[in-house]
Amino acid sequence: MSTLMSGAKMLVECLVREGVDCMFGYPGGVTLPFYDVLYEHHIRHVLVRHEENAAFAAEGYARSTGKVGVCCATSGPGATNLTTGLVDAMMDSIPIVAITGQVSTKLIGSDAFQEADTFGITRPCTKHNYLVKKLEDLGQAIHEAFYVASSGRPGPVLVDVTKDVLQGQGHYQPVTSIHLPGYKVFTEGHTGQIRRAVQMIQESERPLVYSGGGIIAAEAARELREFVELTDAPTVNTLMGLGSLPSEHPNFISMPGMHGSYAANMAMSNADLLIALGVRFDDRVTGRLAAFAPHAKVIHVDIDPAEIGKNRAPDVPIVGDVKRVLTKIIKALKESGTEPGENLKAARRAWRQQVREWKQEHPLQVVTSDTEIKPQHLVSEIDRISRGQAIVTSDVGQHQMWAAQFIRFNEPRLWLNSGGLGSMGFGLPAAVGAQFARPDKLVFSLVGDGGFQMAIPELATVASYGLPIKIVVMNNGYLGMVRQWQTLFYNNRLSAVELDCFPDAEKLAGAYGFKGKTIDKPWELAPALEEAVKEPGPYLLNVKVTPFECVYPMVPAGGAISEMVLGPPQPVAVP
């Protein structure tokens, strides 16, 4: 039996069947038929204030739950505005589906009003994309989009639907099966390679687990923990992997890389075995590749074959779902019954001791001052309140790095940041998406004064839905990270980085009908944050911090990660 209905209704029907309960979007001319159906409230539609933020909010929804996030925009400028969010999701492997309207089929190619080649423009921005010009192709495309977005290495998929398809009438037949003969998803891992990996792990004297976003995407945090405890190996989590092993876990070191801790980078540089799980040897992690982990053999587990050997050739490549592969490795380790010899046991003890010493030698230290608020102080106060439990979203830059260094995340899907693409303006809309997905959670949107001003329109979304997001602006009056590079590498010639004229936070929030405050004294920090958290609604806290602080440790671009700059150059003593 099939029912006669419009394309727009079919679209909603498909989305509902895919389990979509909430989507983020902005309507326009060609999506009118779709919005007319949304009027019937089968899906909650969240009206954002800019399409880019619809994509970021969908990411926030997906990152905080693992479910596919959905966003929607009209043709032309609506679709082009989505692109930053699509690339952001692509870089961080986040499953989102974007629905865009397109001008009517007969108008395509005629430079019609609000026409853009969305299909062409978003080809490199997506894992896959579709242009639907026939009503009978619509259901297929939507279900394929959800499957492709959420399977294998997750990513964004866009479906561009022409207006005549949305308006057309047809018989709805559920598409119960899809066939993508060329779409290969490798999940199991090669048995022989897994055996070799197990042997290597058993023989290693200085093993290090290097795990990342793949653990979170695969929902493999439990397996990771079991593996780490079984092997007692020290562990670093990449920026994308924070929370995959609880920050408070005794084996956890911290984040490695350009702004990683001394201990994490020294461990990377001295390990004899890197067990790389769902990571991609990103340049911000490895520094100069030739000098990266020079003593280590590498076991690399990733679901994407193209990641294996892309930057570092592994000794044992394993293409598979890291959850399943870890399960097999754990099983094999337990069943092997091989006990390490005394020498090996001693070597591993010495290695763990060495890592502890590195941690003590140069710990990540919270800097405070009696007169001004240090940015590290601010993030440590957020950490104190969060206790590893709150969702924290961030943009990109100094505040992001300090947050990654100092805020604990004891579960996956709490730390939501724009890692690969590094998009300013991500934090606030991502918090919107996360708060809708997890209404029970305390959500901090920790953003810089630069990124916040890129996302200011979303204050209206926050206000209009009464989302209790705690927006904390780490305000140093500069594009801090760019300024840091100008200071360190461009003779302190501060070109176009000063952001003066920041709005009065109390008035700004007040204009939207919620509370806001500006503070600049260290003793105001804790009470202000507590007040923000107590407030049942949204809160905008503008924290003026020391303007010229730099993030350390720092590995200069192109440097080896063992050669960190640990702090600011010491002033030369005048004789």
Added chain:
Amino acid sequence: MLQVISLLLENKPGALMRVTGLLSQRGYNIESLTVARTLDPELSRMTIVVEVEVHQRQQVIKQMNKLINVLQATDLTESPAVVRELVLVRIRTPQESRTAVLKEAEIFGGRVVDSSTEGFAIEVTGDPEKLGEFIDVMGSWGEIDVTRSGALAIALESKKLKLQPPVPTKAGVKLEESVY
């Protein structure tokens, strides 16, 4: 170094763009590209010759295999394969050298496809290097126009094609009641 890639892909709108986009976004210049449908009209076979650094060759194949529409990407650069190309040459030649031009064309296995008082149009197939020589020789006899087809390649060893089976969608899930 020039890499020869053979692709089997779904004959769908945008499939070509995905392949060329993958190369152009890495700044690789495509030397030649041919594409046509296979015995199965839903599939196309594409041969690409592209300038790629040696250490990136495997990465390019892996990235192509990741494209949803690509069923199989094979690197034929160093594996047993036959590579052929077709060239059409129009040559303007004076009366006195016509016989000589025809003789030369014959040496290359050429076939005259048009003849006029001004000269000939000649068709030759062969491996791309040989065709280069043919073009040089023709150029020495008169003014020429040249169109090359780009390389076509076929592997001499068949590689097993693994196709993925259909998967069920969530549309099959019985809803309490349909939305409409």
